[in-house]
């Protein structure tokens with residue numbers, strides 16, 4: 060089953076009981092910003108300027124400031140951001156790009172889509188991120204880039220990754236789809252390597268009214284090339300320098316995202332507060348020996364796009380919670396190296412044991428900014444009830 064199919068089954072699965080509250084509550088967020096969003100959308104409609112224009116330019120500048128980079132180039136989705144970043148490096152057939160098998164399909168998918176081989180490196184069990192210890196032996200003469208993922212909102216351990224990459228002359232493309240606003244030793248997500256890729260899919264910490272993405276970079280040559288590639292490879296109207304694609308961030312999306320960006324810091328702080336509240340609740344709960352809460356890393360800011368615990372008997376627990384009206388999700392139930400889409404790589408079960416173990420043990424709990432203390436208490440009580 061692919062990830063989309065998994066999402067769809069999750070949606071249509073029979074619920075035993077009406078949820079007490081949603082797993083993810085975009086309506087609660089919209090209620091706070093309705094007037095601002097409506098004004099922004101109206102502004103774009105009145106201008107009838109839907110492609111590029113001032114909203115896109117302003118948003119790109121604002122995200123460059125958040126990521127601490129010189130350039131930011133909007134595009135149509137986070138998946139396109141990854142694809143464009145690889146295209147900017149001229150990665151193609153015969154090349155290899157290193158990435159973890161425990162991530163959303165788009166990370167390895169963008170690599171394989173270009174005829175390039177995704178070379179998987181297993182994750183660290185504590186952070187769920189690419190294990191730098193296992194990285195060096197995966198580097199070959201064909202390696203062109205390393206694509207670490209800042210999974211669930213925690214930036215991957217970039218210092219050893221970037222130094223290995225530099226030593227071997229390969230690029231780092233940071234999949235920052237889940238980590239906007241996160242920090243690693245004082246540096247912001249999206250600014251860790253030569254290129255960072257963001258997604259504005261509605262469930263991300265900064266989510267648009269549909270699809271959207273963006274690439275950050277400090278390198279003026281890469282910025283130039285990304286601008287060319289996302290606009291049909293066209294430096295001037297009807298002149299095509301390279302084979303590109305049509306992947307732009309809509310002005311409407313940029314206008315909505317600019318409104319939301321003004322609230323991002325307050326929403327991120329609320330996510331972190333909720334994560335701390337879960338930690339305290341679990342520490343006091345009778346279920347504490349069964350639950351492994353997310354690891355925090357010194358001098359790193361986790362922004363909790365997802366709050367993912369590890370538990371034994373995960374599927375039974377999830378069903379128990381669903382019966383109690385408590386919604387949870389699994390990110391990710393199947394490792395990419397065992398997905399039919401990547402069967403051509405010839406991997407077998409057991410090759411990436413930490414990823415396979417994570418797939419069997421992870422459970423995402425509601426963590427959105429508007430989540431209330433009593434709702435979190437209800438989630439923890441539901442888990443304690445299962446293990447009692």
Ligand SMILES: *Cc1c(COP(=O)(O)O)cnc(C)c1O
Nearest residue numbers: 136137138163165236258259260
């Ligand atoms: C969401 C996501 C993407 C893809 O972003 P889209 O905007 O949905 O195309 C890529 N990588 C990771 C880790 C993601 O979570």
